[in-house]
Amino acid sequence: xxxxxxxxxxxxxVVTAAEMLSVAAFYEGRxxxxxxxxxxxxxxxxxxxxxxxxxxEIRVREPIMEPDxxxxxxxxLLHQVDLFGxxxxxxxxxxxxxxxFDELGLGEFVEGFRxxxxxxxxxxxxxxxxxxxxxxxxxxxxxxxxxxxxxSLDSLAxxxxxxxxxxxxxxNVAAAQAAHAWVADELRELSGAAAG
Amino acid sequence: xxxxxxxxxxxxxAVAMCRPxxxxxxxxxxxxxxxxxxxxxxxxGELSPxxxxxxxxxxxxxxxxxxxxxxxxxxxxxxxxxxLLYMVEALFNASGLGLPIVMTVANRAIGAPINIxxxxxxxxxxxxxxxxxxxxxxxxxxxxxxxxxxxxAEELSTPVMVCMDGFILTHAVERIDIPSQAQVDAFLPPFxxxxxxxxxxxxxxxAMVGPEAFMEVKYLAHAKQMAAIDLIPEIAADFEQAFGRDxxxxxxxxxxxxxxxxxxxxxSVLGTIQDTIDELREDGxxxxxxxxxxxxxxPLEQLRAALAHAERVVVLEKALAVGxxxxxxxxxxxALTGIVLRGYxxxxxxxxxxxxxxxxxxxxxxxxxxxxxxxTFLDMDWEIVNRELARMATSRQxxxxxxxxxxxxxxxxxGPV
Numbered sequence: 001x002x003x004x005x006x007x008x009x010x011x012x013x014v015v016t017a018a019e020m021l022s023v024a025a026f027y028e029g030r031x032x033x034x035x036x037x038x039x040x041x042x043x044x045x046x047x048x049x050x051x052x053x054x055x056x057e058i059r060v061r062e063p064i065m066e067p068d069x070x071x072x073x074x075x076x077l078l079h080q081v082d083l084f085g086x087x088x089x090x091x092x093x094x095x096x097x098x099x100x101f102d103e104l105g106l107g108e109f110v111e112g113f114r115x116x117x118x119x120x121x122x123x124x125x126x127x128x129x130x131x132x133x134x135x136x137x138x139x140x141x142x143x144x145x146x147x148x149x150x151x152s153l154d155s156l157a158x159x160x161x162x163x164x165x166x167x168x169x170x171x172n173v174a175a176a177q178a179a180h181a182w183v184a185d186e187l188r189e190l191s192g193a194a195a196g
Numbered sequence: 197x198x199x200x201x202x203x204x205x206x207x208x209x210a211v212a213m214c215r216p217x218x219x220x221x222x223x224x225x226x227x228x229x230x231x232x233x234x235x236x237x238x239x240x241g242e243l244s245p246x247x248x249x250x251x252x253x254x255x256x257x258x259x260x261x262x263x264x265x266x267x268x269x270x271x272x273x274x275x276x277x278x279x280l281l282y283m284v285e286a287l288f289n290a291s292g293l294g295l296p297i298v299m300t301v302a303n304r305a306i307g308a309p310i311n312i313x314x315x316x317x318x319x320x321x322x323x324x325x326x327x328x329x330x331x332x333x334x335x336x337x338x339x340x341x342x343x344x345x346x347x348x349a350e351e352l353s354t355p356v357m358v359c360m361d362g363f364i365l366t367h368a369v370e371r372i373d374i375p376s377q378a379q380v381d382a383f384l385p386p387f388x389x390x391x392x393x394x395x396x397x398x399x400x401x402x403a404m405v406g407p408e409a410f411m412e413v414k415y416l417a418h419a420k421q422m423a424a425i426d427l428i429p430e431i432a433a434d435f436e437q438a439f440g441r442d443x444x445x446x447x448x449x450x451x452x453x454x455x456x457x458x459x460x461x462x463x464s465v466l467g468t469i470q471d472t473i474d475e476l477r478e479d480g481x482x483x484x485x486x487x488x489x490x491x492x493x494x495p496l497e498q499l500r501a502a503l504a505h506a507e508r509v510v511v512l513e514k515a516l517a518v519g520x521x522x523x524x525x526x527x528x529x530x531a532l533t534g535i536v537l538r539g540y541x542x543x544x545x546x547x548x549x550x551x552x553x554x555x556x557x558x559x560x561x562x563x564x565x566x567x568x569x570x571x572t573f574l575d576m577d578w579e580i581v582n583r584e585l586a587r588m589a590t591s592r593q594x595x596x597x598x599x600x601x602x603x604x605x606x607x608x609x610x611g612p613v
Contacts, residue, residue: 023369026198026371032371035369059471061464
């Protein structure tokens with residue numbers, strides 16, 4: 001079972017992100033369970049959502065306390081909320097920002113983790129460029145598909161179109177593709193640096 | 197067809213396929229998505245004839261459902277928590293009049309303190325209102341139970357409540373097999389009411405009954421629920437034949453046949469319990485579970501047969517009967533009359549507190565060692581409780597509990613869980 005926890009703020013599509021991730025996994029024939037952290041919903045308030053993916057029926061209903069991956073939709077949460085709680089040592093982190101982990105002041109924190117699994121991507125900027133709005137969820141999922149290899153970009157695009165449809169859907173698919181390419185480039189640079 | 201869809205959406209589609217002619221509802225979390233989806237389905241003309249009535253309260257919702265059902269219309273509503281309590285007087289009327297209304301309860305805690313999260317306090321408080329109560333373990337079962345509920349309600353002419361865990365099921369997006377309209381039509385015949393108000397053939401429904409016959413009329417509601425003990429498994433068997441899925445029924449065992457320790461529970465927590473049981477079985481513990489799908493009628497004989505061989509029974513409840521402890525426990529004990537075994541009550545998950553595998557594992561290990569108190573509160577923070585108890589002992593004017601405790605706890609961070 002692979003478990004993803006998504007952090008953001010109300011209005012950033014955090015719950016929709018977990019839902020779309022689960023739909024993409026469903027298109028690949030897998031079992032998936034997406035659910036929100038059941039708080040009172042308010043724009044701007046910290047929000048958490050969860051997605052489990054497995055090859056067999058998922059029965060467990062507890063929140064995800066030891067995620068395999070974290071998607072951070074809003075870097076302003078970094079110092080307000082215990083975002084990294086329970087993350088497995090071989091876990092993935094993808095943060096929506098143009099800054100690096102060092103620039104975010106996370107250099108020391110991430111020392112125990114696998115660096116090639118920790119990336120940032122300016123998903124909000126990419127979303128604004130392709131949809132006119134800085135809602136980063138679809139772009140982050142595109143980046144996450146490249147980072148984790150958990151789902152294909154095609155399945156994700158299908159899930160995004162199912163959720164949004166029309167020009168909003170196409171814009172979000174384009175943002176996801178751009179973020180996917182961005183992360184794929186970063187990974188190539190990292191592996192090049194490691195090889196060189 | 198398999199789809200990756202929210203539980204509420206799946207239930208709304210299933211209800212629509214049952215062709216209710218009147219849907220009346222007042223929105224309340226976590227039931228809202230069910231009725232929002234139904235209103236969209238009706239507005240889009242995908243369910244016709246059907247009148248969607250926006251009522252001004254839950255009392256009105258149940259009253260409209262009663263009126264609609266009394267005219268012979270298939271009627272549906274949904275609610276949760278305080279909303280269910282607000283319709284209580286009408287609930288008893290619906291069952292007393294024998295009107296086959298189907299209602300979803302998206303289970304949620306009851307205030308005070310106000311809390312929107314899941315537990316079973318709402319539907320458990322109405323266990324004796326005369327409605328059949330079915331509890332869904334999964335979203336697939338929630339969908340399936342609604343289809344079965346209309347048939348059960350109408351064959352017996354008695355109302356049915358389908359209880360599904362609020363948020364945990366209603367807001368979860370997962371793989372659900374959604375049947376076709378033709379399948380549902382083949383399974384659920386058109387509603388033939390036992391009684392109907394008709395201007396062309398006037399009758400009255402709702403006579404005042406004095407001491408000479410009140411008990412007899414009341415008994416008939418009980419007789420219908422006793423008949424449901426036979427009918428619920430029959431409908432589940434028909435359902436399995438038509439849809440290919442084992443859904444519903446009275447109770448369901450999980451690795452319980454040879455179990456020394458059996459956990460009894462209702463609803464979605466059974467999934468987490470099953471995963472925990474699998475891990476403990478790998479360690480060699482003889483543990484299993486029995487899920488109760490039909491809480492009213494309560495399957496005394498079936499439960500007795502499923503539990504009689506156990507050394508101990510742990511009843512895990514998502515509601516608290518203040519002043520005694522377990523609600524489900526009292527019923528389970530009645531099923532076990534005369535059988536000597538160790539019984540434990542565990543109150544868990546109140547007000548949405550997560551019930552985790554780690555906590556269940558520790559609990560079941562303690563149970564197997566018979567190291568549990570008769571009444572246990574899972575993951576209770578006794579420090580918080582004892583601090584408030586001490587404050588009460590110190591001062592007669594110690595103030596409101598909830599505010600005191602929140603002040604002690606400090607600002608609640610929106611942490612990872």
